Amino acid sequence: MGEVIPVTMKKEGGSSSSIKCPMLTSSNYTVWAMRMKITLKVHKVWEVIETESVNGDKNDLATALLFQSIPEALILQVGDLDTAYKVWDAIKLRHMGAERVREARLQTLMAEFDQLQMKDSEKIDDFAGKLSEISSKSTALGVNIEEPKLVRKFLKCLPRKKYIQIVASLEQVLDLNNTGFEDIIGRLKAYEERVSEETEVEEEKGKLMYANSESQKYQSNQSDNGGSTARIFVSCSKKHKVENDETQNADELMMHELVFLNEKNVVPEKFETNA
Structure with a gap:
């Protein structure tokens, strides 16, 4: 949320108390504005912003508190403004665009979370x-x-x-x-x-x-x-x-035929007698 700056506030009777001012950043404008409003009320100077008053002492105190809570670069941009109301309004205008972007990003992020x-x-x-x-x-x-x-x-x-x-x-x-x-x-x-x-x-x-x-x-x-x-x-x-058996029988038959056909050549005498 940014740096918090302590501001000393004097009370009646010489005592004092310290109230912390929130430091404005590029992403915390909404929260910063809420806190600064309370801080200005505690110091009894919120009315100069609410009513656009030019009351000298209160206006100076409110402006000082605002300057305590914004970056140096922004102080250079609003430093010439003569009232706390103008300073407050200038800060608001410069951050409303960024605030819209922040809200759009936040909506996208929450949709992603839900889905x-x-x-x-x-x-x-x-x-x-x-x-x-x-x-x-x-x-x-x-x-x-x-x-x-x-x-x-x-x-x-x-x-x-x-x-x-x-x-x-x-x-x-x-x-x-x-x-x-x-x-x-x-x-x-x-x-x-x-x-x-x-x-x-x-x-x-x-x-x-x-x-x-x-x-x-x-x-x-x-x-x-x-x-x-x-x-x-x-x-x-x-x-x-x-x-094998059939082949053996065929071989034996063939051999017998050959012997029979050549019997006259083998045993001529027997052949002539038989003739």
Whole structure:
């Protein structure tokens, strides 16, 4: 919100008190104006701005307080103005444009905050970082997002299928209005790690069951193929034996015919007697 400048105020009887003036920055005009109004009222000089009075002492005190709470560069721009009202009005005109820009940025940021949802594949740390970033930007623009709002937004944005159990438990056990944002992040991270470990165990079991199933299929196929091979081998052996027997008989018949046809050449006397 900028630097705070202490201003000493003298009271009746010689005592004094210190009142802090807020320092104006490029992004805190609205808050600065509210604080300065209170400061000027405490010093009993707000009326010179409200009524555009030119009362000498009060006008000088109000102007001095305003000069205490603005940067040097701005003092050089408004230093020639002769009344506190003119100084106040000049500061307002110079920052209203910046204020409109700030409000537009803030509206965009709040829309982003409302639409933000956590993806199924997203980690708790990553999503928490997004919420924290929006919260920091909002604070820089002058609006602080309170922790209960961050906590409820976080729980609402979690994927229900994956986190429904832990969300229901936290809502029943904890007082979300008094639970810190970092506390919720820690609990959800612990749950995320446990779910991740259980998922890995289930995946390993699934792989092991698949491997065993494939092994049994392979052994069954090998057994079936072995029987077929044996049957084919027996059939081939029988066929080969039959073919060998037929070939042997044919050879013996051919040999007998050859001997019969050449018998006269082999045993001439026997042939003549037979003739």
